Amino acid sequence: MVEATDFRSAMSLLSGAVNVVTTTGASGRHGFTASAVCSVTDTPPTLLVCMNRAARSHTHFIENKILTVNVLGAHHQHISSVFSSKLSSAERFEYGNWTELKTGAPVLDDALVSFDCQIEQTQEVGTHTIFICQIVAIQQSQHDQGLVYFNRAYHHVGQAEIA
Secondary structure, three states: OOOHHHHHHHHOOOOEEOEEEEEEEOOEEEEEEEOOEEEEEEOOEEEEEEEEOOOOOHHHHHHHOEEEEEEOEHHHHHHHHHHOOOOOHHHHOOOOOEEEOOOOOEEEOOOOEEEEEEEEEEEEEOOEEEEEEEEEEEEEOOOOEEEEEEOOEEEEEEOOOOO
């Protein structure tokens, strides 16, 4: 049997895009930083997002049935830190410029790309919920450098912008 600590240590060597996943509803706007996001299929365009059930905003995502995956650029490291901090949900949204697309979930204006989604299915596995999300709108920016998390640290990937 593989120990949880060994698994987490091994997974730290799997590079992952850094995302801020957001939702909105009667209880307000909520969001968290996630690297567990990936494509499922392009027909229909679908993503999966994993969220710890112990997260304080978990219930809001379940109730709202919508979310937006905001893929962060290299210039968003501070936004990632804010959305993984102890700040309240309202305080988190004081950072960055936020708009909305079709579902109304918060969209970070200058994210590399934002996937606006309806949550179609949920599956509980261990400590997490897997959200299967059909994409209903996409917004892309002109930034060309992404933010990834590897070996427990942030790194930049892509073309460096020329000043």
